[in-house]
Amino acid sequence: MKRYPLIAEHGLVGDLQTAALISDEGVVDWFAAPRFDSPGVFSALLDHDRGGYFRLSVDGPDVTVKQLYYPDTAMLVTRFMSPDGVGELMDWMPPDRTGRATDRHTLMRVMRCTRGSVVFTLECRPRFGFGRTPHETRVDGRTASFRSAAMAGFLQTNVPLEQDGPSDVRGRLRLVEGGTAGASFTVDGPQAAPPPLPDVREVEAALWDAVDFWQRWVRTARYRGRWPDMVHRSAITLKLLTYLPTGAPIAAPTLGLPEQVGGERNWDYRYTWVRDGSLAVRALLDLGFAEEATAFTEWLTTRVTERSTGPAGGRPLQIMYRVDGDPWLPEEVLTEFEGYRGSAPVRVGNAAADQLQLDVFGESLYALAQGTGQDVQPTYDGWRAVSGMLDWLAESWDAPDEGIWETRGGRKDFTFSRVMSWVAFDRGLRLAEEFGRPAALDTWRAARDEIFAQVMRRGWSDRREALVQYFGGDVLDASLLLIPRTGLLGPTDPRWLSTLDAIERALVRDNLVHRYDPGAAPDGLRGAEGTFSLCTFLYVDALARAGRVRQARFAFEKMLTYANHVGLFAEEIGPTGEQLGNFPQAFTHLSLIMAATTLDEALDATLDTPAARPG
Secondary structure (H helix, E strand, O other): OOOOOOOOOEEEEEOOOOEEEEEOOOEEEEEEOOOOOOOEEEOOOOOOOOOOEEEEEEOOOOOEEEEEEOOOOOOEEEEEEOOOEEEEEEEEOOOOOOOOOOOOEEEEEEEEEEEEEEEEEEEEEOOOOOOOOOEEEEEEOOEEEEEEOOOEEEEEEOOOOEEEOOOEEEEEEEEEOOOEEEEEEEEEOOOOOOOOOOOHHHHHHHHHHHHHHHHHHHOOOOOOOOOHHHHHHHHHHHHHOEEOOOOEEOOOOOEOOOOOOOOOOOOEOOOEEHHHHHHHHHHHHHHOOHHHHHHHHHHHHHHHHHOOOHHHOOOOOOOEEOOOOOOOOOOEEOOOOOOHHHOOOOEEOOHHHHOOOOHHHHHHHHHHHHHHOOOOOOOHHHHHHHHHHHHHHHHHOOOOEOOOOOOOOOOEOEHHHHHHHHHHHHHHHHHHHHHOOOOOHHHHHHHHHHHHHHHHHHOEEOOOOEEOOEOOOOOOOHHHHHHHHHOOOOOOOHHHHHHHHHHHHHHEEOOEEOOOOOOOOOOOOOOOOOEEHHHHHHHHHHHHHOOOHHHHHHHHHHHHOOOOOOOOOOOEEOOOOOEEOOOOOHHHHHHHHHHHHHHHHHHHHHHOOHHHOOO
16 A cells, blocks of 8 residues: 555545545545535545545555546446456445435445455544544444544444454455455444444445436536547536535645645645636536536525625625635644645645635626526625625725735736626626616726726736736736636737737646746745646637637647546646646636537537538
8 A cells, every 4th residue: 555645546436515535546545524624534645644544455466456437427446456356346425415414424335356356455544633533443243433522433344344453443355256345434423323234235226326326417418529528527526526505616625735745835625716616607507517507606696695704804705615605714734744745734724715816706707697698687685795796896906916826925916806807897787787787887887997908008018928917027827818718808819819829938838837937926935836737728728719729629638648547637737747736626627628618619610611621
């Protein structure tokens, strides 16, 4: 067993309220419960010795492994191949259909021998509350109970169990060809009783029920383009990263995975960013998943209507929330954990929630305007909140902020923040006029027009011949690749094409795109970072819209080769091609969907031109 498998050597399973990462050695080394943003139960990715894990593996010097998803599902298959035999492990979590938050969540693990004979080794070492909460362990026949003050865990299996020290259990089981065995790990409240022991028929029924759930869902997608496997995998990943009781998507299921191994750029991404969720609405609608898109816009409308005060300091909207809408995300350091391969500090919570990032108002209006395309009119209370938010923005947009990348190097006049403020007023005006809602139209229109003029005047660098990261600077920023989608400039506007060329020269390396250059624009943190996968897909989208279709296709298909063995992407690609940062990242997968649909449309258009037709 590796102390720290590569970030990319994992698959994701989940039940739409929480999720687990399982390595290609069959080790659950990340699992937080009962929600995505809860403390870790298995956190070995952050500290192998202190974090805890649940291993089901076939050991041996000649064992090779292969991991894959059962087609069009979130069912993870790990295959162990050796001269003596082949064993398979299938992992999944029964998907929630109720939409009711619960403390009980179960990870199902089924072992099979398909040839010869194999010996499975089981180790279960939970560490509740990131290892801060001690527990008592008891083995009673086929059930091992782990009880802490905050949570109970139950391992149920037909692998013979023995206690391993005061806190853990282990076991070994030989299977011959055709033999099967199972293990389930269930978390629940601290006083809960163990669930009933499942029999073989119940486990088999649960397995096929989960297969049917995922295959039926993904087959409702209306995508008919050139990359169905990758698009569907991204859609399933977005679904897995959405908290069903509220419809809120998280940025990633993990915390503390580094943007640079050994560095300090280690953040907690298990929350709902307004920005990420708003762009996910477009990706979901492109695939025909209107129910999921509507669920987020309703969650967002509630946040706007609440006009949260708390940490936002009276602002109508903060940049991120917990999945239930709680705005309180205090940041602390897990000093007990060494971090992934020594990457400390390990932060829990996210102090960036307190930052002023003016772009979120544009993204929220972008999402709400998309929702009206589903014949959803703004409610009276919802429109009052949106109108009030835009009235606040009309007085606040012309101010420095921390920007989209949540830098900790001080506020600046970020061009992207102005661009998205323009979007906020532009979409607000459209909604007001479309639905005949009362609004300060003259004020909003004046703000929109003044922002446009300011971006063109102060955001433009004559030396770079491009729009730049912040006013008065010369640094390029890949967030501006979203400009053609916003409508601020057309995709073939000369100023935009010049900006695209400048970004390509400064930030693109072998078709992979950096967010910005931290050396040229210090962001308050030590170290460097890899290329940002979101930005690479935004680059593809911008190229396709600009008519550079062949270049866009090459960049897109080159980027797909950086996916891991089961089609998942982390936040970044490092200098040696490894995946870095929290994993898998929803932002990357939603931008993959956006790029694929834009590129498909551009390629189809080239086939429809007279020059492309035969004869």
